[in-house]
């Protein structure tokens with residue numbers, strides 16, 4: 001009788017389908033270059049700023065703490081065997097950046113998709 005009721009409860013609230021998951025928390029770090037720039041003084045020798053920035057992280061400037069510009073998720077205590085993108089995906093599987101990266105392949109993510117994401121907001 002009321003067929004709107006048994007549809008997916010997660011989408012019960014009317015909103016643009018990707019409004020929540022596709023807005024970065026820190027827009028200023030949407031670009032790979034901006035994120036990479038935060039890694040000044042980064043102390044972890046086995047993980048490069050490039051790899052972390054490519055995985056969406058920017059450096060908080062303290063210990064080995066990084067944060068995802070998109071979901072805002074923080075990661076620290078990095079280990080030599082860690083792959084930044086895999087860790088990101090494992091710890092914050094709902095991150096919009098991670099989902100986009102997964103869809104498009106890890107290598108070519110960076111700013112292209114983010115620009116698209118920002119655009120859809122306008």
Ligand SMILES: [Zn+2]
Pocket residue numbers: 056068069070071072073088092095096097098
């Ligand atoms: Zn994230």
